[in-house]
Amino acid sequence: xxxxxxxxxxxxxxxxxxxxxxxxxxxxxxxxxxxxxxxxxxxxxxxxxxxxxxxxxxxxxxxxxxxxxxxxxxxxxxxxxxxxxxxxxxxxxxxxxxxxxxxxxxxxxxxxxxxxxxxxxxxxxxxxxxxxxxxxxxxxxxxxxxxxxxxxxxxxxxxxxxxxxxxxxxxxxxxxxxxxxxxxxxxxxxxxxxxxxxxxxxxxxxxxxxxxxxxxxxxxxxxxxxxxxxxxxxxxxxxxxxxxxxxxxxxxxxxxxxxxxxxxxxxxx
Numbered sequence: 001x002x003x004x005x006x007x008x009x010x011x012x013x014x015x016x017x018x019x020x021x022x023x024x025x026x027x028x029x030x031x032x033x034x035x036x037x038x039x040x041x042x043x044x045x046x047x048x049x050x051x052x053x054x055x056x057x058x059x060x061x062x063x064x065x066x067x068x069x070x071x072x073x074x075x076x077x078x079x080x081x082x083x084x085x086x087x088x089x090x091x092x093x094x095x096x097x098x099x100x101x102x103x104x105x106x107x108x109x110x111x112x113x114x115x116x117x118x119x120x121x122x123x124x125x126x127x128x129x130x131x132x133x134x135x136x137x138x139x140x141x142x143x144x145x146x147x148x149x150x151x152x153x154x155x156x157x158x159x160x161x162x163x164x165x166x167x168x169x170x171x172x173x174x175x176x177x178x179x180x181x182x183x184x185x186x187x188x189x190x191x192x193x194x195x196x197x198x199x200x201x202x203x204x205x206x207x208x209x210x211x212x213x214x215x216x217x218x219x220x221x222x223x224x225x226x227x228x229x230x231x232x233x234x235x236x237x238x239x240x241x242x243x244x245x246x247x248x249x250x251x252x253x254x255x256x257x258x259x260x261x262x263x264x265x266x267x268x269x
């Protein structure tokens with residue numbers, strides 16, 4: 001239904017964190033699908049106001065080198081705040097220009113072109129998680145667009161994801177992010193594009209799933225026309241109070257759950 005275009009996930013409830021779409025509380029649109037397909041954000045600041053006053057430049061703000069949404073890539077990460085790991089979720093890394101004042105102890109990084117405030121000097125751009133945007137997808141979200149397998153919550157089945165497992169730890173005991181196979185010319189720049197598209201079509205012969213995502217991403221009107229009838233149907237059908245019974249959580253292993261961390265009251269088995 002695309003309801004993930006609203007809201008966010010909370011680590012105190014599910015051990016996941018961040019939001020599916022930046023500013024989801026302010027803008028209801030097809031941003032979830034645009035984000036999933038790495039399309040340009042509608043709201044991303046660019047250009048200038050009609051009176052000629054420049055918008056806050058993203059090169060000097062949160063780092064866009066062109067005034068538009070930077071190229072992005074999705075990478076699976078274990079829950080970053082727990083050294084013993086956590087559920088796997090996908091985080092979006094954007095190519096940014098690190099132009100910021102690093103403080104009086106270090107000089108300002110001279111990455112922004114003085115002549116063109118919307119551009120970044122060659123060699124300065126790098127992929128990074130942009131603090132404050134914090135866009136995430138769960139495995140269930142990414143599987144709408146990409147075809148991969150999961151075992152105990154760990155994504156796999158794409159070139160490079162074979163090294164993303166419970167034995168691949170960093171020195172601080174967090175799980176490593178995926179690396180492409182040794183010798184691959186892309187080096188450590190693994191991204192979700194290494195995974196094939198989800199071509200499942202239901203019913204057979206209908207539009208493949210990844211194309212449905214792209215259709216919604218490219219057309220706000222298409223998303224709205226399909227979303228609201230489904231929402232109305234859900235609200236009209238509903239359930240009687242007698243139908244709402246407490247059910248135990250389905251059996252599910254938590255390979256990263258540490259019973260001694262501060263989330264010890266949480267259980268998923």
